[in-house]
Amino acid sequence: QVHLVESGGGVVQPGRSLRLSCTASGFTFSSYEMHWVRQAPAKGLEWVAVTSYDGNNAYFADSVKGRFTISRDNSKNTVSLQMNSLRTDDTAVYYCARRATISYHGLDVWGQGTTVSVSS
Amino acid sequence: QSALTQPASVSGSPGQSITISCTGTSSDVGGYNYVSWYQQHPGKVPKFMIYEVSNRPPGVSDRFSGSKSGNTASLTISGLQAEDEADYYCSSYTSSTTYVFGTGTKVTVL
Numbered sequence: 442q443v444h445l446v447e448s449g450g451g452v453v454q455p456g457r458s459l460r461l462s463c464t465a466s467g468f469t470f471s472s473y474e475m476h477w478v479r480q481a482p483a484k485g486l487e488w489v490a491v492t493s494y495d496g497n498n499a500y501f502a503d504s505v506k507g508r509f510t511i512s513r514d515n516s517k518n519t520v521s522l523q524m525n526s527l528r529t530d531d532t533a534v535y536y537c538a539r540r541a542t543i544s545y546h547g548l549d550v551w552g553q554g555t556t557v558s559v560s561s
Numbered sequence: 562q563s564a565l566t567q568p569a570s571v572s573g574s575p576g577q578s579i580t581i582s583c584t585g586t587s588s589d590v591g592g593y594n595y596v597s598w599y600q601q602h603p604g605k606v607p608k609f610m611i612y613e614v615s616n617r618p619p620g621v622s623d624r625f626s627g628s629k630s631g632n633t634a635s636l637t638i639s640g641l642q643a644e645d646e647a648d649y650y651c652s653s654y655t656s657s658t659t660y661v662f663g664t665g666t667k668v669t670v671l
Contacts, residue, residue, distance in 0.1 A: 476660075478607075478662075485564070485648075485650060485662060485663070485664055485665035486599070486601075486607065486650050486652075486662040486665070487564075487662060488652070488659065488660040488661060488662055491659075491660070500657075500658050500659050501659070502562055502659060503562045504562075536606065536607075541609060541612060541618070543612065543616075543618060544595075544597070544612040544613050544616070545595075546593075546595035546597060546612065546613065546654045546660075547597040547609055547612035547613070547618075547652075548597070548599075548607075548609060548652075549609045549618060551606045551607055552606070553606060554606070
């Protein structure tokens with residue numbers, strides 16, 4: 442069964458860093474682009490970042506560019522989101538999601554999310 | 562990277578059809594046939610409903626259909642059912658090699 446499990450969320454002060462991880466199972470992880478999507482409390486979905494299947498390419502939303510990095514370890518079936526210089530508006534549930542099997546531009550499997558709260 | 566524009570809410574009676582619009586620009590919705598739609602029930606994870614404008618993934622009801630004209634994509638739900646009450650989000654690939662979601666639409670079944 443295909444699963445994504447996020448971890449690493451928590452409460453952090455503005456300006457500090459946090460690293461989120463997502464562990465995949467049930468599919469050939471190294472064949473799929475992986476995304477991070479976030480959702481602030483009572484707000485809509487916001488796309489954050491994507492890494493290519495081999496980790497050689499990554500793209501970011503303007504709101505996190507220069508502060509967040511994304512990486513993956515295909516030997517461990519994990520994708521990580523390193524979040525630096527955190528701001529209060531980074532407070533959200535962070536989901537990792539898999540590029541759809543049937544389309545390069547959809548997300549067909551989502552984790553349950555991990556909550557990040559940035560507050561002083 | 563401005564969010565795509567969706568109506569905040571749409572409602573309909575059981576059995577009716579409703580349409581949710583998703584308006585972007587020529588750099589996203591209008592420039593590519595890479596619009597997806599997601600359904601999210603309260604407290605749940607988003608569900609993949611439509612890909613590449615008008616295609617349904619396996620297991621998604623054929624009551625859900627998608628289309629696009631110019632810079633606006635649309636999701637139509639026909640034969641509205643109580644279980645369709647949820648938030649719906651569109652998403653598009655962009656010319657910046659990124660993605661953008663819509664503002665979200667709350668569907669209410671009257």
